[in-house]
Amino acid sequence: MAKINIADIRQEYRKSGLRESDLPGDPLSLFNRWLQEAIEAEVDEPTAVIVGTVSPEGKPSTRTVLLKGLHDGKFVFYTNYESRKGRQLAQNPHISLSFVWHALERQVHVEGTATKAPSDESDEYFRKRPYKSRIGARISPQSQPIKSRIQLIRTFVREVARWLGKEVERPDNWGGYAVTPTRIEFWQGRPNRLHDRFLYTLQSNGEWEINRLAP
Ligand SMILES: Cc1cc2nc3c(=O)[nH]c(=O)nc-3n(C[C@H](O)[C@H](O)[C@H](O)COP(=O)(O)O)c2cc1C
Incomplete structure (x- = not known):
């Protein structure tokens, strides 16, 4: 197989542009529009962040x-x-969120602070998850070293048997984070690497300041 030099992989971005006149006062409304457009364009995993x-x-x-929620000005996962x-x-609690929709030549970077979502909101979302995902959330000590996949599956099967015929409860160590943004940047690829970038920064009076950034 011929080896492709990765330095030679390049693409012109010419799908769209972002103009000052496109920008609403509230960045969440522009984010919503871009997310809907990513969903409509059937990009892979449009909510991946x-x-x-x-x-x-x-x-x-x-x-x-x-991303599983977008409400009250907050991003929830x-x-x-x-x-x-x-x-x-x-x-x-400082956190960043980066959405990249390559097919649309767009990215959005969010910075802000994360707080745990209210437990009733996490309960509500947990109930909507498929049964086996709820069991998985209960038994996986996420990010911890484990002995083997077999051991994980044994624990899973035992937990399935334990909850048979019962409503699977959300474990205390699993739930949502709600991210309150203070900085949101919208990036639209343009030809010759002269991309459009607009940064929304939250001011102390609650208003968003908008600046165009150099690409
Ligand atoms: C497309 C995709 C979606 C994912 N969604 C989630 C998710 O919603 N929640 C989650 O905890 N991990 C999710 N993961 C797994 C995380 O990337 C990560 O492995 C896991 O949360 C542990 O991360 P940590 O050890 O840095 O805490 C997803 C991975 C991929 C590739």
């Missing part, structure tokens, strides 16, 4: 999750509170 957290020593780490990201957020 890369979550950045920081360790107490100031070391960053990232992973992908799925679900995870294990005792996972690596959960332990980091317990010490430092």
Whole structure:
């Protein structure tokens, strides 16, 4: 197989543009529009988002999750509170969220703070999950070393038997994080790498300031 030099892989971005006149005062409304357009374009995993957290020593780490809610100006995702990201957020609530929709040549970067979602909201979402995903959430010590896959499956099967015929309860260590944004950047790819970037920054009076950034 011929080896392709990765430095030679390049693409012009010419699908769309973002103009000042396209920008609403509320960045959440533009985010909603872009998310809907990603869903309508049938991109893979349109709600996938890369979550950045920081360790107490100031070391960053990232992973992908799925956005499950967007309401009251907050972005909501679900995870294990005792996972690596959960332990980091317990010490430092600063968080970043990066959405990338390659097919639309768009990305959105959000920065803000995360708080645990109210437990009734996590309960409501947990009830909507497929039965086996609810069991999985109960038994997986997310981010911890485990002996083997067999051991994981044995624990899963035991838990399935335990909840047979009963409503599976949400474990205390699993639930939502609601991210309150303070900075949201919209990026639309343009030809010649002269991309459109608009940054919304939350002001102390609750208004969003908008600035165009150099690409
Ligand atoms: C497409 C995709 C979606 C994912 N969605 C979630 C999710 O919604 N919640 C979650 O806890 N992990 C999700 N994961 C797994 C995380 O990326 C990660 O492995 C896990 O949360 C543990 O991360 P941590 O050890 O950094 O805490 C997803 C992974 C992928 C690739």
